[in-house]
Amino acid sequence: MPELPVSALGLGMMRLPTRDSDPAHIDEAATERLFLAAIEQGVTYVDTAYPYHNGASEIVTGKLINKHGLRDKVQLATKCPVWLVREETDWEKLLSEQLAKLDTDHIDFYLLHALNAERWDTIQRLRGLEYLERAKAQGKIRHIGFSFHDSRDVFTRIIDGYNNWEFCQVQYNYLDTDFQAGLQGIRYAAERHIGVIVMEPLRGGALAKVPEAVERLFAATGQIRRPAEWALRFALDRPEVVTVLSGMGSAEQVIENTAVAGYAAAHNLSSQELAAYSGAAAYFHEKMPVPCTSCGYCMPCPNGVAIPDVFAIYNSAVAFDEREGNSKWYQKGYVSSGKGADSCIACGECMPKCPQHIDIINSLAEAHRALTH
Ligand code: SF4
Numbered sequence: 574m575p576e577l578p579v580s581a582l583g584l585g586m587m588r589l590p591t592r593d594s595d596p597a598h599i600d601e602a603a604t605e606r607l608f609l610a611a612i613e614q615g616v617t618y619v620d621t622a623y624p625y626h627n628g629a630s631e632i633v634t635g636k637l638i639n640k641h642g643l644r645d646k647v648q649l650a651t652k653c654p655v656w657l658v659r660e661e662t663d664w665e666k667l668l669s670e671q672l673a674k675l676d677t678d679h680i681d682f683y684l685l686h687a688l689n690a691e692r693w694d695t696i697q698r699l700r701g702l703e704y705l706e707r708a709k710a711q712g713k714i715r716h717i718g719f720s721f722h723d724s725r726d727v728f729t730r731i732i733d734g735y736n737n738w739e740f741c742q743v744q745y746n747y748l749d750t751d752f753q754a755g756l757q758g759i760r761y762a763a764e765r766h767i768g769v770i771v772m773e774p775l776r777g778g779a780l781a782k783v784p785e786a787v788e789r790l791f792a793a794t795g796q797i798r799r800p801a802e803w804a805l806r807f808a809l810d811r812p813e814v815v816t817v818l819s820g821m822g823s824a825e826q827v828i829e830n831t832a833v834a835g836y837a838a839a840h841n842l843s844s845q846e847l848a849a850y851s852g853a854a855a856y857f858h859e860k861m862p863v864p865c866t867s868c869g870y871c872m873p874c875p876n877g878v879a880i881p882d883v884f885a886i887y888n889s890a891v892a893f894d895e896r897e898g899n900s901k902w903y904q905k906g907y908v909s910s911g912k913g914a915d916s917c918i919a920c921g922e923c924m925p926k927c928p929q930h931i932d933i934i935n936s937l938a939e940a941h942r943a944l945t946h
Pocket residue numbers: 873874875876877878880916917918919920921922923924933934937
């Protein structure tokens with residue numbers, strides 16, 4: 574039987590509607606509406622992960638697929654939480670747990686989640702890929718890939734470190750062409766026949782609402798489109814990209830975005846449109862207080878500070894005027910685990926390694942102040 578094609582737009586199950594402020598309390602009725610709207614519009618790729626909605630996303634995703642008899646009509650993707658793996662037997666324990674939560678006997682696309690240098694070391698030390706190959710031979714997973722959040726050098730190392738990657742998932746949007754894997758990373762993977770899945774085409778929703786100055790840049794092309802459409806078209810324009818994931822929160826958004834994916838295709842953008850994207854990116858970059866490119870050359874910090882991540886969060890908070898969400902993310906994801914700027918002891922080891930000559934010590938202190946007050 575030929576494999577089910579992957580739709581140009583994938584449904585991300587990470588920003589589902591909730592009944593209250595607890596992310597685990599997914600509004601299942603509203604989620605069902607948006608899920609069915611996506612299927613009706615031809616979406617075949619459904620992407621969840623172990624930690625999404627504090628573990629509830631996999632359960633709801635599995636429930637919806639089975640309730641509507643769609644297991645053979647979707648490519649189901651989920652991700653292994655590599656950070657929970659302490660010993661070799663954990664790979665199997667986690668996959669079994671995920672199969673049970675998803676209520677299925679196989680996962681079509683299984684990703685090692687959010688790889689960085691440290692997690693890549695864990696995978697090698699605890700023979701994660703050997704286990705995934707066994708799981709694939711047993712039919713529990715169909716394709717092996719990874720999602721990524723680190724510097725381009727680490728991306729290259731991971732791509733080169735395993736001959737059987739089938740796909741990878743990277744952040745890409747008109748602001749982040751040179752961030753993490755970036756466009757160079759996308760090309761590097763595609764040249765090696767590794768499928769590329771794009772995440773964060775709207776940068777966590779930030780590009781769905783842009784300031785007037787950016788709207789004017791877009792309007793000057795003569796094309797009147799919603800900011801979200803501009804952002805989606807940018808990712809869909811890349812020929813290397815197999816599918817673009819969007820974490821849509823309502824059936825209306827699903828209908829709007831799948832319509833865009835229906836008529837946008839690779840190499841569709843004019844030079845005038847591409848220039849408008851560059852202008853928009855320059856506008857946001859200018860507003861960012863720290864000129865960090867996330868190259869990762871300053872890493873690792875001997876004291877555990879996630880330097881590029883802290884700067885990326887601070888930059889987003891200022892450029893998009895989105896302090897509250899970014900502060901919460903910073904405190905929950907970084908300060909509480911000792912990776913925040915407050916762990917910096919000003920040893921200075923990172924400073925000479927930065928090609929942008931950023932005053933890392935002072936910029937970290939500034940970022941911490943801004944994200945904690
Ligand atoms: S100066 Fe701070 S951030 Fe830089 S290496 Fe030392 S502890 Fe880490």
